[in-house]
Amino acid sequence: xxxxAASAQKISxxxxxxxxxxxxxxxxxxxxxxxxxxxxxxxxxxxxxxxxVEAMRYASLNGGKRxxxxxxxxxxxxxxxxxxxxxxxAAAIExxxxxxxxxxxxxxxxxxDLRRGRPTAxxxxxxxVAILAGDGLLTEAFAVLSDPATHPDPAxxxxxxxxxxxxxxxxxxxxxxxxxxxxxxxxxxxxGIKRLQALKTGALICxxxxxxxxxxxxxxxxxxxxxxxxxxxxxxxxxxDDLLDAESSPEVLGKPTGQDEALGxxxxxxxxxMEGARREAADLATRAASRLDIFGxxxxxxxxxxxxxxxxxx
Amino acid sequence: xxxxAASAQKISxxxxxxxxxxxxxxxxxxxxxxxxxxxxxxxxxxxxxxxxVEAMRYASLNGGKRxxxxxxxxxxxxxxxxxxxxxxxAAAIExxxxxxxxxxxxxxxxxxDLRRGRPTAxxxxxxxVAILAGDGLLTEAFAVLSDPATHPDPAxxxxxxxxxxxxxxxxxxxxxxxxxxxxxxxxxxxxGIKRLQALKTGALICxxxxxxxxxxxxxxxxxxxxxxxxxxxxxxxxxxDDLLDAESSPEVLGKPTGQDEALGxxxxxxxxxMEGARREAADLATRAASRLDIFGxxxxxxxxxxxxxxxxxx
Numbered sequence: 058x059x060x061x062a063a064s065a066q067k068i069s070x071x072x073x074x075x076x077x078x079x080x081x082x083x084x085x086x087x088x089x090x091x092x093x094x095x096x097x098x099x100x101x102x103x104x105x106x107x108x109x110v111e112a113m114r115y116a117s118l119n120g121g122k123r124x125x126x127x128x129x130x131x132x133x134x135x136x137x138x139x140x141x142x143x144x145x146x147a148a149a150i151e152x153x154x155x156x157x158x159x160x161x162x163x164x165x166x167x168x169x170d171l172r173r174g175r176p177t178a179x180x181x182x183x184x185x186v187a188i189l190a191g192d193g194l195l196t197e198a199f200a201v202l203s204d205p206a207t208h209p210d211p212a213x214x215x216x217x218x219x220x221x222x223x224x225x226x227x228x229x230x231x232x233x234x235x236x237x238x239x240x241x242x243x244x245x246x247x248x249g250i251k252r253l254q255a256l257k258t259g260a261l262i263c264x265x266x267x268x269x270x271x272x273x274x275x276x277x278x279x280x281x282x283x284x285x286x287x288x289x290x291x292x293x294x295x296x297x298d299d300l301l302d303a304e305s306s307p308e309v310l311g312k313p314t315g316q317d318e319a320l321g322x323x324x325x326x327x328x329x330x331m332e333g334a335r336r337e338a339a340d341l342a343t344r345a346a347s348r349l350d351i352f353g354x355x356x357x358x359x360x361x362x363x364x365x366x367x368x369x370x371x
Numbered sequence: 372x373x374x375x376a377a378s379a380q381k382i383s384x385x386x387x388x389x390x391x392x393x394x395x396x397x398x399x400x401x402x403x404x405x406x407x408x409x410x411x412x413x414x415x416x417x418x419x420x421x422x423x424v425e426a427m428r429y430a431s432l433n434g435g436k437r438x439x440x441x442x443x444x445x446x447x448x449x450x451x452x453x454x455x456x457x458x459x460x461a462a463a464i465e466x467x468x469x470x471x472x473x474x475x476x477x478x479x480x481x482x483x484d485l486r487r488g489r490p491t492a493x494x495x496x497x498x499x500v501a502i503l504a505g506d507g508l509l510t511e512a513f514a515v516l517s518d519p520a521t522h523p524d525p526a527x528x529x530x531x532x533x534x535x536x537x538x539x540x541x542x543x544x545x546x547x548x549x550x551x552x553x554x555x556x557x558x559x560x561x562x563g564i565k566r567l568q569a570l571k572t573g574a575l576i577c578x579x580x581x582x583x584x585x586x587x588x589x590x591x592x593x594x595x596x597x598x599x600x601x602x603x604x605x606x607x608x609x610x611x612d613d614l615l616d617a618e619s620s621p622e623v624l625g626k627p628t629g630q631d632e633a634l635g636x637x638x639x640x641x642x643x644x645m646e647g648a649r650r651e652a653a654d655l656a657t658r659a660a661s662r663l664d665i666f667g668x669x670x671x672x673x674x675x676x677x678x679x680x681x682x683x684x685x
Contacts, residue, residue, distance in 0.1 A: 102542075105556070109541055109546060160502055165497070166499050185479045188477065188479060188480065188502065192474060192506075192545050196509065196540035211525045214525075214532075215525040215528045218528075222514035226511050226514060227416070232420035235503055239419035239422065241419050
């Protein structure tokens with residue numbers, strides 16, 4: 058409680074504006090760096106198989122917010138990890154995120170035509186190529202993590218592989234997407250929605266932060282702090298996603314809005330109301346920041362990130 | 372050349388029948404062991420996400436031939452690898468194989484209703500669940516390889532991850548499937564068909580063998596021998612697949628036949644003729660066996676496997 062109060066205070070100090078400005082610069086820098094790294098890791102290929110690589114590039118080199126890569130890079134910085142190592146892990150995590158978007162957008166799943174303001178992969182290519190491109194990105198993520206360039210110690214690399222697989226598989230993201238499509242989806246209560254979020258988006262956001270700690274050989278206390286921060290942040294992120302779906306427009310988001318309500322889906326907004334959801338997200342951001350107290354000023358950027366996630370407009 | 376001749380002789384000695392009988396027993400034993408291991412690695416899950424796990428189990432616990440797992444186990448035995456380690460790697464490889472079948476069977480890809488004599492995953496469940504189940508199996512394979520139960524040394528585990536990712540991704544299986552679906556597919560020449568095979572099925576068959584050598588910390592010469600064997604075997608396997616598609620029946624194969632000709636696809640049979648294809652497959656099997664001369668009698672089972680692959684009827 059004391060920590061939470063202390064951090065709540067920290068969150069509203071006069072340094073906020075300077076830190077927020079720095080955050081915007083750092084977010085843009087990370088987005089550019091990870092796009093460049095993805096471009097290098099997914100080089101254009103000639104021959105008839107080149108088309109799947111083209112689709113993998115289309116789906117990943119597209120100006121996403123790159124929040125997950127940023128989280129990896131920013132958490133790795135807590136432990137003075139060389140940026141090239143963090144960037145490799147960040148690129149692998151973004152490949153997983155992008156593959157999940159490609160597959161979720163498919164006609165048999167969410168049937169979305171628009172993603173980040175552009176046609177979805179199966180619209181720009183075709184369904185078969187989109188399925189394969191997703192498979193390719195998913196596989197390549199593990200190739201990147203197992204590469205010595207990601208970390209010289211094989212024990213660190215294999216810990217990254219293990220963590221990413223756990224976050225992405227049936228006990229993580231894939232399981233979450235299954236819940237999201239299940240017939241019981243509409244009637245989930247608050248605990249059910251939280252569990253859905255924890256699997257579908259939370260697990261990968263959590264691993265994005267943990268990857269930095271793994272690369273930095275964080276001790277147990279530091280790992281626990283990073284994980285707690287990530288869990289609070291991930292939940293806040295999802296609540297704001299629900300708010301944006303209810304409030305924003307396709308022009309601003311680059312994807313359809315009002316979907317949840319139209320489908321009668323139980324969401325944080327439906328269960329907590331707009332005001333309740335906004336308050337819950339703000340409280341979570343404050344608590345997320347407090348989780349990093351042990352890192353002192355080194356965590357300023359991540360504290361600002363928690364605020365940013367709650368205040369974002371897209 | 373001397374080696375090839377020596378092995379050709381070995382292939383037709385009077386020990387053949389005994390070795391073939393042993394092979395049948397060992398194939399059945401490996402199939403049972405890997406099914407049991409997959410059953411353990413993919414436990415039933417309750418809750419709404421249980422359905423994707425159910426589909427993952429449906430797609431992998433279905434009485435396939437388990438050739439790839441057998442190859443891993445038999446190659447691991449060359450290096451006296453503990454069977455539990457080999458079984459874990461074998462199960463991971465079979466997960467990849469099964470995921471690729473689930474995705475290849477989808478309406479947007481090969482649109483197959485029948486697989487191993489049963490409805491394909493998207494028929495038994497639905498398309499969305501089948502896509503997710505494939506994603507889940509693909510991801511779980513890397514979870515298994517990164518588990519300390521697969522090998523105590525993280526360097527060995529990460530080498531397995533790296534090898535599997537390379538064999539399965541855009542420069543391997545995914546790339547091969549892309550070529551198979553490309554507009555140029557019908558007009559491939561013999562080199563083109565060989566390259567398609569090397570990527571689509573060869574890379575994973577090759578890694579199935581190499582995984583045994585990686586687990587066994589094989590030296591460079593041994594690794595090269597295993598790889599050469601696997602490449603010849605993989606090509607022979609694909610040629611026989613083409614022959615079976617041309618000659619066999621859905622009742623025997625448990626999947627549709629005559630597809631290649633109906634689609635006007637260039638195949639080994641179309642390019643070499645039935646007789647030419649049969650001779651090429653037999654020659655490759657003989658050469659595959661000769662590659663393992665350095666292992667002496669320890670390789671008898673793998674030599675018999677090369678014969679078996681060429682003589683199989685399904």
